[in-house]
Amino acid sequence: MASQVTCTLFTLQFILFSYFFTISSGAFCEERAEVIAIKRVEKTTHLHFFFHDIVSGENPSAIRIAGPDKSSFGDTMMADDLLTEGPEISSKPVGKAQGLYALAAQNDISLLMVMNFAFTEGEYNGSSISILGRNQILNDVREMPIVGGSGLFRLAHGYALAHTVWFDEQENCTKMATFIPFILYSVVFSTFFSAINSKFSEQSPITMKDMEKKTSLHFYFHDIPGGKNQTSTVIARPINMTAASKSFGSTFMADDMLREGPEPTSKLVGRAQGIYGFASQQNAVLLMVMNFAFVDGIYNGSSLSILGRNAVFDNVREMPVVGGSGVFRLARGYALAKTFSFNLNTGVAVVEYNVSTNGKFSEQSPMIITTKRMEKMTRLRFYFHDIPSGKTPTKMRIAGPAKTTADSFGSTFMVDSPLTEEPEPTSKLVGRAQGMYAFASQHDAGLLMVLSFAFLEGTYNGSALSILGRSPVFDNVKEMPIVGGSGLFRFARGYSLSKTVSFSQKNQNAVVEYNVTVVHF
Structure with missing residues (x-):
C-alpha cells in the first residue's frame, strides 16, 4: 500500500503561547497545525553588477529560439549572459543571467523578461533570484519585479533597476547596469548573514510597518x-x-x-x-x-x-x-x-x-x-513524471535553434506531466505539472522552469502553485522558488526541493521527487 504524503501546517501568529490541534486527514495529505510565536526578520540587500548580452559573433551569449517569420514582434531569445562586477567584459564574474527575453510590444521596444540571476561569487555562490517583468529598453531606467529566490535569497521579493551603459549597434552587444535592492523574507527559515563591503553587494536591516x-x-x-x-x-x-x-x-x-x-x-x-x-x-x-x-x-x-x-x-x-x-x-x-x-x-x-x-x-x-493574518506553512511531497517519448509523452519541444539536439542550449518544451503520490507510474494521481522548461545554460544542464503545479486531490483539489526558477539537473538536490498560488494557496510564497529518483538512459524517462514548503494564508 502506497504510503501517504504528509503535510504539516504551522499557523503563524504574533502570540505568546502554542498548542496543537488536528484539522483534517486524507489520502493525499494529513494535516496538523501548530500556533507558534514568530517574528519576521527582514533585511534589505543591495546588489550592483553589469549584465553583458552578446547576440552575435563567435561566442554569442543569447540566441533566437522562437518568433514569427514576418515580424520582430514575438522574437524570443534564450540567454546565458555573464554578470560582472564592473562594465568591462574582463571584469570579475559574479554570476550568470539565464532565461528568456522576448519582444512583447508591437509599437515600442518592450521586452518580457523571465530570468534567473544565478550567483557564483562570495557569500551568494549557489544562490539565485528570479525576475518576471517588463523591460522598456529605451527608457533610461527600467524597473522589474523580483518574484522569488533560492539559497540565501529564499522567499525573496523586491525589484531591479536597470540602466543601459552602452550598446554596440554593429556587434549587437549590450551592457546593462543593474541595481537590485530587495527584501528577503525569512519567515520560518531565518537566514542571517553579515554585511559585505564590496562593489558587488552591501546589506542593511530594514524596518517594515505591519501595514499593507x-x-x-x-x-x-x-x-x-x-x-x-x-x-x-x-x-x-x-x-x-x-x-x-x-x-x-x-x-x-x-x-x-x-x-x-x-x-x-x-x-x-x-x-x-x-x-x-x-x-x-x-x-x-x-x-x-x-x-x-x-x-x-x-x-x-x-x-x-x-x-x-x-x-x-x-x-x-x-x-x-x-x-x-x-x-x-x-x-x-x-x-x-x-x-x-x-x-x-x-x-x-x-x-x-x-x-x-x-x-x-x-x-x-x-x-x-x-497584515496580522494567520499564516500557515504547508509541506507537500509528490513525484513528477517526465516522459519525452512513447505512446503518451508528457512534453513536446516547441522551440529552439535549428539543427540541434533536444537537450541543447535554447531548446524549449511544453510540459503536462503527472504528479503522483509515489514514484511508481501507477501510483495515485494528485496533480499535473503544466508549463514550460528550457535549457538556459551553454555550459551545463541548467533549466529555466516556468510551471504551475495544479492539484487534483483532497483538500487542495482546484488549487495551484506557480514556480519560476533554475534547476541544475545534475545537482543532487535542486531548489526553486514558489512565487505564487491560487485557491488555498492564494498569496503563497515558498520553495521546492527536487531530487531525481530514476532516469532511463534508454527512453529518457525521469521521475523526480518534490518536497515543497509553502507559506500562505
Whole structure:
C-alpha cells in the first residue's frame, strides 16, 4: 500500500503561547497545525553588477529560439549572459543571467523578461533570484519585479533597476547596469548573514510597518489573434504535432489591449504583454506569463506581473499576481478572469478581469489593511513524471535553434506531466505539472522552469502553485522558488526541493521527487 504524503501546517501568529490541534486527514495529505510565536526578520540587500548580452559573433551569449517569420514582434531569445562586477567584459564574474527575453510590444521596444540571476561569487555562490517583468529598453531606467529566490535569497521579493551603459549597434552587444535592492523574507527559515563591503553587494536591516495597502482593479482584456488589428501571434508550435495533441504546446506572444469596458471602443487603460501557451493535452489550459502595463490615471507607468494557470473553459479562473513595479512595487495578489465574449469565427476574445493586490509601498492605493493574518506553512511531497517519448509523452519541444539536439542550449518544451503520490507510474494521481522548461545554460544542464503545479486531490483539489526558477539537473538536490498560488494557496510564497529518483538512459524517462514548503494564508 502506497504510503501517504504528509503535510504539516504551522499557523503563524504574533502570540505568546502554542498548542496543537488536528484539522483534517486524507489520502493525499494529513494535516496538523501548530500556533507558534514568530517574528519576521527582514533585511534589505543591495546588489550592483553589469549584465553583458552578446547576440552575435563567435561566442554569442543569447540566441533566437522562437518568433514569427514576418515580424520582430514575438522574437524570443534564450540567454546565458555573464554578470560582472564592473562594465568591462574582463571584469570579475559574479554570476550568470539565464532565461528568456522576448519582444512583447508591437509599437515600442518592450521586452518580457523571465530570468534567473544565478550567483557564483562570495557569500551568494549557489544562490539565485528570479525576475518576471517588463523591460522598456529605451527608457533610461527600467524597473522589474523580483518574484522569488533560492539559497540565501529564499522567499525573496523586491525589484531591479536597470540602466543601459552602452550598446554596440554593429556587434549587437549590450551592457546593462543593474541595481537590485530587495527584501528577503525569512519567515520560518531565518537566514542571517553579515554585511559585505564590496562593489558587488552591501546589506542593511530594514524596518517594515505591519501595514499593507489593498488595490482592486477592474478592466477588460481584448485578445485579437488575427486580422488587421491583430494583437497576438503564434511564436512556437510543437515540432511533431499530432492529431491527438491538437494545440498542446502552441505558444503566443500577446500585446493585448486592456480597456475600461468590454467594447473595443472603450477607454484604453493598459496593455497585457507576454506569453500564453497551451499547457494541457486534455483540456484548454493556458500557461500565462504576462505583464499588465497600465497607461491611465494614477497607475500610468506601473505594472503587475502574472504567472499562473488559466483553465479557459472554467467560469471563473484565478491566477497569481507575483510582483509589480511603480505604484505596485512588491505587490502580491490574485486575478479573477471571466470570459465576457468569444467569437468562434475570428477567435477574438474579451475577458473580464478583477484584480486584487496587496503592496507595502502602493502609496496611491485606496485602502489600508493590517497584515496580522494567520499564516500557515504547508509541506507537500509528490513525484513528477517526465516522459519525452512513447505512446503518451508528457512534453513536446516547441522551440529552439535549428539543427540541434533536444537537450541543447535554447531548446524549449511544453510540459503536462503527472504528479503522483509515489514514484511508481501507477501510483495515485494528485496533480499535473503544466508549463514550460528550457535549457538556459551553454555550459551545463541548467533549466529555466516556468510551471504551475495544479492539484487534483483532497483538500487542495482546484488549487495551484506557480514556480519560476533554475534547476541544475545534475545537482543532487535542486531548489526553486514558489512565487505564487491560487485557491488555498492564494498569496503563497515558498520553495521546492527536487531530487531525481530514476532516469532511463534508454527512453529518457525521469521521475523526480518534490518536497515543497509553502507559506500562505
